[in-house]
Amino acid sequence: MSPNDQPSASPVKVLYVLGRGRSGSTIFANVIGEHEGFFSAGEIRYLWDPVARNDAACACGLPMSSCPVWSKVLVRLKDVPLDDAGRWQREVVTERNLRKLLRYKHDGSWPSLENFTAVMARVYAALAEVTGASVIVDLSKRPSYAAVVRLLEGCALYCAQMTRDPRASAYSWGHSRHGSVFGEDKEVPRRNALDATVRWDVLTMEAEMVLRRLPEARKMRLRYEDFVAAPRATADRVTALVGEGGASSPFVDERTLNLGPNHTIAGNPSRFSSGELVIQDRGEWRTSQSKMERRIATLVALPYLRRYGYPLRTGD
Numbered sequence: 001m002s003p004n005d006q007p008s009a010s011p012v013k014v015l016y017v018l019g020r021g022r023s024g025s026t027i028f029a030n031v032i033g034e035h036e037g038f039f040s041a042g043e044i045r046y047l048w049d050p051v052a053r054n055d056a057a058c059a060c061g062l063p064m065s066s067c068p069v070w071s072k073v074l075v076r077l078k079d080v081p082l083d084d085a086g087r088w089q090r091e092v093v094t095e096r097n098l099r100k101l102l103r104y105k106h107d108g109s110w111p112s113l114e115n116f117t118a119v120m121a122r123v124y125a126a127l128a129e130v131t132g133a134s135v136i137v138d139l140s141k142r143p144s145y146a147a148v149v150r151l152l153e154g155c156a157l158y159c160a161q162m163t164r165d166p167r168a169s170a171y172s173w174g175h176s177r178h179g180s181v182f183g184e185d186k187e188v189p190r191r192n193a194l195d196a197t198v199r200w201d202v203l204t205m206e207a208e209m210v211l212r213r214l215p216e217a218r219k220m221r222l223r224y225e226d227f228v229a230a231p232r233a234t235a236d237r238v239t240a241l242v243g244e245g246g247a248s249s250p251f252v253d254e255r256t257l258n259l260g261p262n263h264t265i266a267g268n269p270s271r272f273s274s275g276e277l278v279i280q281d282r283g284e285w286r287t288s289q290s291k292m293e294r295r296i297a298t299l300v301a302l303p304y305l306r307r308y309g310y311p312l313r314t315g316d
């Protein structure tokens with residue numbers, strides 16, 4: 001019996017975090033990745049370009065080509081030309097293509113997408129094989145890339161839509177210093193409240209388009225505020241969603257856990273931190289945000305506030 005005649009293995013579960021940057025998703029993904037059977041891979045949409053192209057640093061501190069996880073994954077994909085993978089991705093994974101991606105049935109009419117999905121299905125399979133995990137946590141966040149993962153053969157997509165109060169999000173985008181997602185010494189540009197919140201609206205709308213295509217048992221809403229209020233209970237809800245509710249928890253109490261080294265690629269610089277972590281919300285925006293900024297964010301996100309359980313007034 002050749003390997004191809006073997007009965008097909010169970011699908012790789014991909015827990016995809018949908019949402020906006022600065023919504024606490026990096027720390028959330030690292031926490032979930034500490035559970036038995038879960039592997040937090042970081043922002044996989046950046047794998048080919050720029051991460052593999054530049055042999056960028058994994059969160060373990062080693063370049064991809066030396067990381068004990070990613071080097072083995074890349075060996076299994078060494079026949080994939082980097083330039084082609086990057087080109088297919090640039091052509092396919094754009095927000096403009098979201099509707100088309102959500103409608104696509106593997107009928108061969110979109111060769112770049114067929115090529116790209118064939119390669120990416122191998123990436124997730126290799127990650128599962130190398131790490132032994134049954135769930136790969138993908139922090140790519142973008143709805144358009146989630147629509148691609150939905151098409152991957154051998155993968156079962158689960159989505160956690162992470163949101164954060166749009167006023168807090170606007171404050172973070174306007175005031176916090178953040179390094180580049182690739183570990184370069186370069187700051188991500190700040191955005192004003194209008195710009196930041198329009199983007200919040202667009203990504204929320206697009207995330208909902210992806211979620212509508214998934215059955216109830218494959219999706220959940222996940223508010224940052226609920227996660228920081230009850231981290232362990234929220235993590236338990238997430239592991240239950242992917243059918244791994246019995247996974248041993250890394251928490252030592254309701255909000256404290258020890259983070260080991262991880263192997264995430266790209267993403268917020270906080271991915272490099274390890275050691276004891278007490279999850280809590282500093283909530284700096286509540287006292288430091290200007291009234292004008294807060295009103296702009298409230299007005300622009302108004303259609304979504306009630307739907308996501310955020311109050312109209314935040315005490316200013």
Ligand SMILES: [Zn+2]
Binds near residue numbers: 061262264
């Ligand atoms: Zn690594």
